[in-house]
Amino acid sequence: MAKPESIFSSASSANFQPRLESRQLWGKIFSIVCLAATLFGLIILAVLIVDVFHDGLPRFNADLITQPPSFRPAKAGFRVALMGSLAMLTFVLLLAVPIGVASAIYLEEYAPKNKLTAFIELNIYNLAGVPSIVYGILGLGLFVRGLYGGGAPVLMAGALTVALLILPPIIVVGREAIRSVPQSVRQASYGVGATKWQTVRHHVLPSAMPGILTGVIISTSRGVGETAPLVVLGVGTVQSDPSISLLNLNALFGGRFSETLKGTVWAKDNFFSVLPYQVYEWVGDPKAQFQTLASAGIILLMLVVLGMNAIAIYFRSRTPKL
Numbered sequence: 001m002a003k004p005e006s007i008f009s010s011a012s013s014a015n016f017q018p019r020l021e022s023r024q025l026w027g028k029i030f031s032i033v034c035l036a037a038t039l040f041g042l043i044i045l046a047v048l049i050v051d052v053f054h055d056g057l058p059r060f061n062a063d064l065i066t067q068p069p070s071f072r073p074a075k076a077g078f079r080v081a082l083m084g085s086l087a088m089l090t091f092v093l094l095l096a097v098p099i100g101v102a103s104a105i106y107l108e109e110y111a112p113k114n115k116l117t118a119f120i121e122l123n124i125y126n127l128a129g130v131p132s133i134v135y136g137i138l139g140l141g142l143f144v145r146g147l148y149g150g151g152a153p154v155l156m157a158g159a160l161t162v163a164l165l166i167l168p169p170i171i172v173v174g175r176e177a178i179r180s181v182p183q184s185v186r187q188a189s190y191g192v193g194a195t196k197w198q199t200v201r202h203h204v205l206p207s208a209m210p211g212i213l214t215g216v217i218i219s220t221s222r223g224v225g226e227t228a229p230l231v232v233l234g235v236g237t238v239q240s241d242p243s244i245s246l247l248n249l250n251a252l253f254g255g256r257f258s259e260t261l262k263g264t265v266w267a268k269d270n271f272f273s274v275l276p277y278q279v280y281e282w283v284g285d286p287k288a289q290f291q292t293l294a295s296a297g298i299i300l301l302m303l304v305v306l307g308m309n310a311i312a313i314y315f316r317s318r319t320p321k322l
Contacts (some may be wrong), residue, residue, distance in 0.1 A: 039246040056295030064270055073289030078297050081278035084155070085304065086129055088274060089224055091159035096167050096223075097216055102169075104174030104212070112322040128168035135165045136229030137195035144233055145303065155272045161229050173215025213316040217309050224305060235277050275301045 067077025100211065111117045139161030181204050189199040205212075275297060280293040 023276050036217050048164055052298050055292055056297075056299045056315055058294040059292050060299055063297065064293075064300060066126045069273075073287060073293055076282075076290075076293055078275060078278055078300055081273045081297075082300065082304075085224060087155055087276045087300075088159045088162065088272070089220070089308070091156065092163045092166065093216075095163040095221065096170060096219070097165075100167050100170030100216075100219075101169045101174055101212060104178055105200060105205075107171070108175045108178045109147040109196070109204070124171050128172050130168075131228075132165055132226050133228045133232065135161055136232030138164065139225050139229060140232050140234075150189050158230055158235060158272065158274070160231060162223045162226060163223065165226065166223040169219040169222070170212075173218070174208070174212045177211025177215065178204060181207045210316045213312050217312045220312075221305050221309060224308070225276055225301065227274075230274055231279055231280075234272060275304065290315060 027150050063075075064077050065076055065082055066079055067079050069078075070076040107117065107121065111120075139157060143157040143160050144154075185203050185207060186199055189203050194202070279297040279301065282290040282297065285291065285294075
């Protein structure tokens with residue numbers, strides 16, 4: 001009498017049909033579909049870029065970054081919007097990156113695994129997918145009306161709103177990068193007598209830094225190109241540089257830093273503009289010259305984002321590896 005195992009194995013082998021040719025065919029079809037989807041996205045992106053460069057290159061010159069906005073297209077430029085974007089980006093990075101990385105370290109390395117931390121993690125993942133317009137409404141109520149009593153939108157209000165927007169993705173990607181560090185690295189550090197903080201500082205963070213910087217690059221690229229939350233805050237086209245004195249080294253290092261900071265960042269009557277809003281404003285203008293100017297502004301915004309990403313990629317490549 002045959003054993004039950006042999007009966008089942010013979011029955012399963014009799015019913016099993018490899019169908020190698022069919023499986024390989026479906027595998028090739030799937031790979032072709034994935035390749036076609038990738039090429040379709042790249043072709044659409046290439047068409048858009050070529051169209052933007054075709055329309056904007058004739059207007060892309062030095063006046064584009066040295067002249068303020070104007071009702072005359074020939075004399076209009078993006079100087080004020082560029083200064084506003086760079087100043088806001090500086091404060092966003094100073095606010096969001098330390099808080100995001102510290103939160104990722106705490107949640108992954110120090111926080112106890114209980115219902116409270118699970119609830120916090122769930123909300124962070126949900127906040128990473130919230131539309132940006134919701135953050136604009138939050139910033140309007142919390143910063144413009146709450147912090148400034150309904151005063152005019154200021155640079156710091158916009159920076160705080162955008163920092164809140166990119167903070168959840170930085171935390172999520174930072175946690176994934178820290179989690180990817182092998183436990184053997186931590187155990188080896190503990191084995192030679194290192195403390196928890198020494199292990200995180202000298203071993204975990206250097207290993208996770210490329211992934212953390214990747215999250216910062218992706219999140220900051222999204223934040224610098226956002227328009228909807230800043231429109232809700234009341235950002236518009238302005239003629240004066242809100243942050244020019246903040247970037248003045250004589251004012252910064254001449255003993256008047258607090259007055260400069262108060263007058264440029266915290267003042268209620270200090271309007272500012274950013275590149276995405278300026279492009280949005282001129283794209284809808286019926287004059288063809290302003291539409292050409294908007295295309296040149298898109299090129300300028302792309303260069304700002306690519307330059308920022310290049311700097312982050314450079315530092316990521318310089319990160320020592322264990």
